[in-house]
Amino acid sequence: MAIGLDEAIAAGDGRVAVRTPRSYASVLAMLALVLMALLASGCAIQTPALLAQTPAGLPGRVELADTPFFPDDSHFCGPAALATALSAAGLPTRPEDLVGRVFLPGREGSLQIEMLAGARRSGAVATLIPGTLEALLRELAAGNPVVVLQNLGLSWAPSWHYAVAVGYDLDAGTMLLRSGPMQRQALALRTFEHTWQRGGHWAFVTLPPGTLAATASEAEATSALVAFERSAPPAASATAYRAGLQRWPHSYTLEMGLGNASHAAGDLPGAEAAFGRAADTHDQAAAHNNRARVLLELDRPAAARQAAQRGLAVAGPLRATLLDTLQAIDARGPAPAH
Template identity: 60%
Template sequence: MIPRLAAVLAALLLSGCAAFFTPPQTAALLAQPPADLPLSAERDEVPFFAQTRDHCGPAALATVLADTGLPADPDRLADAVFLPSRAGSLQLEMLGGARRQGAVATRLPPDLQALLREVAAGHAVIVLQNLGLDFAPRWHYAVVVGYDLTQRQLLLRSGTTRRQALPLRTFEYTWARAGRWAIAVLPPERLPATASEAQALDAAVGFERVAPPARAAQAYRTLLARWPGNA
């Protein structure tokens, strides 16, 4: 029984980290980096709020809100987005928490290159990772603040680590296991660099539900400046 158990555990570890394989988006990005994308970028000025307990969601949200100059108190945000019954924060709470603080929270394309382009455009990005396995998940929110294609690294504000340098392929595995979920949190005067028209419109509609009318109108004006034909 012991050899059989060891074999099962070994198989699980290999399937979890896929140590000898590079996932598809990382492989494509490294094989042919886009000519219009800088090889590296880092926003060292992005604030850092160390996570306490299971409060990676409030810490990540405080990080991006502070980066845009909006109120950012992790303890107060925890009251709004942390669910004790789940020992964490759901994506809907993260979106709603950002909007209630005056920011437009926009879903981004599920593409690694989109994360890099947002950083290059000067935007920090919240991502959801699964640091466990598919059948035993360990959910975690972090903030992408930089990357280096020559070093094959992504740079994160994560947990209690101000500057976590994570191999791109490791990040992609953990991100893919969480559904490649990512959001940009910006004031209504700015749009993410990579969001589609549909994603930007969905974000503006969500913002309108909680924002003062003048700020909601600003979000729509910003959207129409990029897509003037939107009905």
């Protein structure tokens, strides 16, 4: 049997059900409370250092003005924010299309894990980014709107809210957001960071297959691509894995993912090549086994036997699987003479 990619890689989760404040006035009131709490707390944030010295290569001002806007003044900040990000990624979506996917009526909000899953089911690669202000600004500079989780209330009286960061101005010290009923909220960077900090610095980008988040780590990008494969068409998954391998060419997980996606898409030569690279580079039993299985499908039993025997030499707990593969090769018999 072929061995599938390990499904245990975390897809990212969270258990906060998020709803937006009900009115523009309530947003302003809550932000005023946050600002007062900030002034009183003195908690360490990244804004002062970033404004004092702009990180290398980061523009002073970015605004993704073409980002769509879906005004919301209800419980549906999750669907509205996700529709904004998906539409900006070239996947036109309306908030009402997402309500059944990401909104939990019993909790009047959207869980973080449902936001990620909803993006992937809509055809996007949803990737968590590092929880730093610099990473968020670099994504914006790369042209990627960022879905952020804010707590517009206080630690003892939270008011969870999803918004989409669409720009910043370091000279003015502001973050630009699509937020609830506000198409262009210019929020003081220090206040934004405080609300984001209270949301656990949680943020993600949604991108079409073949495009990677600018700042994602290899671990987060790999997790996102594996999670995307679970609901995406095989050809789209293969495209996404190829993009990952361009950045991390020695990744065993990405190579195996490409092999599995290519096989599912009916691209047997592409699958054999991917499993072959994984086997030759990492000498893992699963890669040898999968390569042998694909070679057998390609009617190359001699090469399949060689791959299976290489796998058997390092089989460990997969010994029974490799023996099954060898048995299948024996049952096929020699390739017909040409």
